[in-house]
Amino acid sequence: MAEIEIRNLGIDYRKPNSDEVFAAVDDISLSIAAGEFVSIVGSSGCGKSTLLLSVAGLVKIARGTITIGGRPVSGPGPDRAVVFQDASLLPWRTVLGNVRFGLEMQRWTGGDLTERAMSMIKLVGLARFADYHPHQLSGGMRQRVNIARALAVDPQVLLMDEPFGALDAQTREIMGGELLRIWEGDKKTALFVTHDIDEAIFLSDKVVVMGRNPGHIKEVIAIDLPRPRTQEILDTPQFTEYRRRLRAHLAADMAGMHFMEEAA
Amino acid sequence: MAMVATSARDTGKSRAARNWRPDRSTVISMLSVAVFFILWQLAPEMGWVNGRFTSQPTQVLVAAIDVILNDDFFYHARISLAEFSLGFALALVVSIPLGVLLGTSRTARHLIDPPLMALYVAPTLVLLPILVVSLGIGMASKVAIVFLNALFPIVVNTIAGMSEADPQLIRAARSFGASKLDVFVRILLPGSLPSILTGIRLAVGRGVMGVVVGELFVSQAGIGYQLNTYGSAMRIDRLLVYALVVSVFGYLLTVSVRALENRVSTWRPE
Numbered sequence: 001m002a003e004i005e006i007r008n009l010g011i012d013y014r015k016p017n018s019d020e021v022f023a024a025v026d027d028i029s030l031s032i033a034a035g036e037f038v039s040i041v042g043s044s045g046c047g048k049s050t051l052l053l054s055v056a057g058l059v060k061i062a063r064g065t066i067t068i069g070g071r072p073v074s075g076p077g078p079d080r081a082v083v084f085q086d087a088s089l090l091p092w093r094t095v096l097g098n099v100r101f102g103l104e105m106q107r108w109t110g111g112d113l114t115e116r117a118m119s120m121i122k123l124v125g126l127a128r129f130a131d132y133h134p135h136q137l138s139g140g141m142r143q144r145v146n147i148a149r150a151l152a153v154d155p156q157v158l159l160m161d162e163p164f165g166a167l168d169a170q171t172r173e174i175m176g177g178e179l180l181r182i183w184e185g186d187k188k189t190a191l192f193v194t195h196d197i198d199e200a201i202f203l204s205d206k207v208v209v210m211g212r213n214p215g216h217i218k219e220v221i222a223i224d225l226p227r228p229r230t231q232e233i234l235d236t237p238q239f240t241e242y243r244r245r246l247r248a249h250l251a252a253d254m255a256g257m258h259f260m261e262e263a264a
Numbered sequence: 265m266a267m268v269a270t271s272a273r274d275t276g277k278s279r280a281a282r283n284w285r286p287d288r289s290t291v292i293s294m295l296s297v298a299v300f301f302i303l304w305q306l307a308p309e310m311g312w313v314n315g316r317f318t319s320q321p322t323q324v325l326v327a328a329i330d331v332i333l334n335d336d337f338f339y340h341a342r343i344s345l346a347e348f349s350l351g352f353a354l355a356l357v358v359s360i361p362l363g364v365l366l367g368t369s370r371t372a373r374h375l376i377d378p379p380l381m382a383l384y385v386a387p388t389l390v391l392l393p394i395l396v397v398s399l400g401i402g403m404a405s406k407v408a409i410v411f412l413n414a415l416f417p418i419v420v421n422t423i424a425g426m427s428e429a430d431p432q433l434i435r436a437a438r439s440f441g442a443s444k445l446d447v448f449v450r451i452l453l454p455g456s457l458p459s460i461l462t463g464i465r466l467a468v469g470r471g472v473m474g475v476v477v478g479e480l481f482v483s484q485a486g487i488g489y490q491l492n493t494y495g496s497a498m499r500i501d502r503l504l505v506y507a508l509v510v511s512v513f514g515y516l517l518t519v520s521v522r523a524l525e526n527r528v529s530t531w532r533p534e
Contacts, residue, residue: 056439057439058435058438058439076438076439076440076441077441078441080439081439081440082436082439084432084435084436084439086432088430088432088433088435088436090433090450090451090454091531091532092454092455092528092531093531101437101440101450102440104450105437105440105441105442105446105450106440106441133530133531134531135531135532153440
């Protein structure tokens with residue numbers, strides 16, 4: 001049974017200071033099974049973040065439906081947690097305070113808040129930094145906090161909006177490996193937005209390729225690579241083949257874009 | 265990097281506490297104050313200025329003792345302090361909720377912003393004659409002028425703090441199911457606390473000015489009343505004692521608010 005079921009989803013945006021409405025994404029249908037790790041890739045402006053935020057319940061749905069475990073999405077809920085691109089941590093709270101934040105907002109009743117938060121901080125390897133404020137941490141550490149905050153509320157679905165987008169290539173690779181290690185632990189259903197093809201293949205069971213004007217799904221590619229995965233997998237022929245296919249898709253999208261700009 | 269900087273500063277501080285040696289800036293500041301007092305003392309003696317208008321540090325010191333012992337000093341100080349405290353407390357009670365409302369509601373802001381800004385820019389002291397006519401020459405008119413003077417800096421800075429709230433933080437809070445009240449209490453309020461305190465600090469100076477000018481304008485008692493009395497009587501030494509009391513009071517209050525401000529701003533990146 002599909003954990004997340006998206007059917008003919010359409011989301012409209014109103015241009016600022018005008019009544020002009022255009023579709024950010026249109027006619028999107030996608031099924032994600034429980035425990036599956038799915039990445040969404042696409043050039044900027046293809047609506048991949050919009051799609052993720054609509055699953056989070058943070059964006060108004062204009063057409064179609066999203067259901068999670070059979071229940072339609074009408075707003076944020078305790079069954080989902082989001083890891084945002086920028087740290088979006090409360091700067092006046094410590095690491096511990098930030099990880100507690102989600103628990104406090106959800107009126108967590110599963111035991112002691114601090115204990116729960118601390119165990120998540122340990123999981124992401126920041127036990128020594130529990131008393132630090134966000135501005136004292138590196139970008140990678142801040143994203144670890146962000147992930148710990150999302151995991152703390154024990155969601156069924158983990159939604160990640162380019163969580164490593166602002167990190168340097170090396171930190172990014174390390175964080176990808178860390179994320180997989182944590183995910184292997186209890187295999188939450190995961191939806192991961194990125195523009196990094198390697199990252200998408202490395203992490204996912206399925207990669208969704210999106211195109212633009214309006215945002216739509218071009219193809220869904222199943223990634224049939226054994227788990228648990230390590231960085232060595234990046235050099236295997238299968239991985240290279242997946243990379244080639246995804247590159248071709250994205251390149252076609254970019255070419256179409258230039259053509260349209262010239263026509264306009 | 266920030267961590268390193270913090271720890272370096274901490275050890276620097278503790279070393280300074282053990283073996284106190286004033287740094288360059290402190291020495292220069294103290295020196296300039298000393299030079300000022302010496303020049304002030306010497307100038308009338310040397311005939312550079314007329315001592316009737318400038319008085320002298322030694323005379324002011326004698327006058328200070330005299331004022332405190334024989335001049336109903338505490339009676340006047342209490343009246344001014346009461347006017348200030350009442351007006352300031354009222355300003356706090358009104359301005360913070362008003363700033364919150366204006367900072368969070370676009371409609372309210374569009375509605376009240378123009379008249380508010382007009383009042384903020386115009387010196388509130390121009391209203392003094394009206395206040396005296398309507399509220400009398402007693403404490404009420406001074407309370408009102410302190411209130412008006414202190415109100416606007418707090419309102420304006422509260423609005424700034426509220427509207428500068430990071431929309432990303434609000435979105436993150438909403439993703440965890442935060443209610444509007446949650447967002448207000450956990451995001452907007454702590455996020456704007458440093459701004460609100462900045463407003464309060466600016467309001468202290470304006471409030472002190474309000475009470476003194478109000479009393480100078482027309483009154484029966486208070487520090488400003490005494491300033492007026494000794495000004496017309498050419499008792500410059502006593503006048504300066506009262507002026508000094510006002511500035512020390514304003515200074516100490518401002519410094520305490522600033523200390524509080526720094527305490528709640530530690531999370532702000534430098």
